[in-house]
Amino acid sequence: MNAEQAAGSSASRRVSLPARARITDVATRAGVSIKTVSRVVNEEQGVRDETRERVLAAIIELGFVPNTTARSLKKGGQDVIGVVIDSISDPFFASLVSVIEDLAISRDLSVVFASTGFDANREREQLHRLTGHQLCGLIVVPVAVTADELQIYRRRFPVVAVDRSREGIDSVVVDDFGAAREVTQQFISLGHRRIAFIGDDPEYPTNSARLAGFRAALDEAGIPVDDSLIVRHEHDRASMAAASARLLQRPDAPTAMLGATSRASIATIDAMRAGGSEEIAFISFGDFETADVLTPGVTCVDQDPNLIGSAAFRRLLELIDNPASEPVHIVVPTTLVPRGSGEIRPRASANEHHTGVAS
Template identity: 40%
Template sequence: MTSRKVRLSDVADAAGTSAKTVSRVANGDHRVSIETRQRVQDEIDRLGYQVDLMARSLRKGVDETVGVVVPTIGDPFFATMVEEIEGIALQQSLSVFVAGGSRNPGIEQMVVERMLARRVAGLIIAPFMTDFAFLASANTPVVFLDRHASGLDADVVLVDDFAESKRVVHHLASHGHSRIALIVDDLAVETSRRRREGYRAAHHELGLVIDEGLEFHECINANVAEQRTWEIFSQPEVPTAIFSSRAETSLGVVKAQHHGNRTDIALVSFGDFEAADILSPAVTVLDHDPRVLARIAIERLIVLMRGDEARPPRETIVPLHLIKRGSGELIPHAMAVSV
């Protein structure tokens, strides 16, 4: 049976009222008498009427939907964010559009524009490196996640990459390390840049020499990080510690460490990951929990969408905890010997 779509007017005919009345019942408008409401509701149930969300959105001018844009959906960090956002959105009966920017500014801008063309009610964006100035003219509420948007002053939820990274280096130094390698993603990404700045600032504060040969840039994924870690092992003077500035790269680092039998090198990861506490030594991490960030972001977005108050954009900084599991508390081999 080719069940034609049931429209408001179909229900109206069946119930002997006007479409408007059915609309009122369907939307819980109280200006309908009990009897009429009951009669209409019965027909709605009987015919299995469902609003056509396309028509509704066209009429209303916005779609009850939030658009979520992340660099890569498959990354557990972002996947968890999406899950959290979707869960909360669902409670508000908001739908969720998800798009990956593919770590590519062109694609990133395109998917955001597509969402605008869909008239999403709000956007949550974990930006990669697009310039978001073009978003200023669309008056769609937007919250940025994990990084600032370049070119646009908007709400943002993030961590203090600079300070937290500094803390990691101080932690390692307090265990006697002075040659600390840095594994970092593309420096064009704000997050990476600020983590490196924190790493360097700590060196200054501690009076340690900054050796550019210890900084490994462009570690865009676990594989590259693994390669760089092997390079670390073969340096003339092997670093005694590694600061991996992203959870994904940490996976590459530990892979190299375990396969290369160099688990004596201390490691701290910016961001927790699944296996971190199973390995031996278990990996010390900065607990960069995506759920916390995501929750704050969607909750703020919902406030913005209600759109009552026109507050100025606000920045929320989530503090992190250092989870000491062992790998970050190893002392340098030389010291161990001398003790």
């Protein structure tokens, strides 16, 4: 681990997200709508005594604590959280938005979101459009926006960066370096020596950290890094699939492959299935729909959007209560989920026949 990695590690803290009763839980237990629970909590008129008593009983039974921040925001007219992501078509970010939206609705808040399409100019346009609303907070996945630019927004409302950090801005990330290193070490422990890295474009700090972890594991094992097995600077699924296919068609094709993002992983699996590739071990950095129903199932680094979205949302509420608090860098743990594809040994050391990823 380099100095930058070590500094990031020491400055971060892991999160524990204990379950606690939500307004939706109270509504379900009492058999009423979220709006009715909100009216009871805010001591508004228009709720029958019998219904009010049922809601209050559910609140006591579940130990529900009303969110005073959300209530004060509603009274002040600021009840909207802005969310800026890369692309809603990306499985990870689609899930992330869904988690944040569910948490916001449970507190009677609204969510507006925008996507950047990985484009710096579009990112700034979307931020400008989104922040024209009376926001109570912003959760952003930065592309090219700088720390200084985000500080301007931070003077108006709390800002939390997700997936990619910016100095001086609260952030929620995963240990990209450590997780990629762990994946590569697993491949090596199974006997693989020709391991490919399928990256993404543009080159974000997340991808750089994952590539650094990949290289570190090879270096620690005394395996020379073959740059011809590293795919970078591909712009879309089709080009990533084509680049993966070229690797698989080589006489000295890799025996294991790491997809650095869910998008890169889906493209690589397209190439593997189209080419009928066999004996190829594969692990995806990021889970995606159908990953567990392919044959074999796709082993993945699960960067749980529920944990990440919950941590980002809770930090946003903390900043609303205390906007002067020092920025924190929250590292959410990942989990390596074995499903079969990541456990395939190279043919030379395998004791039985294994097939590649197929439907």
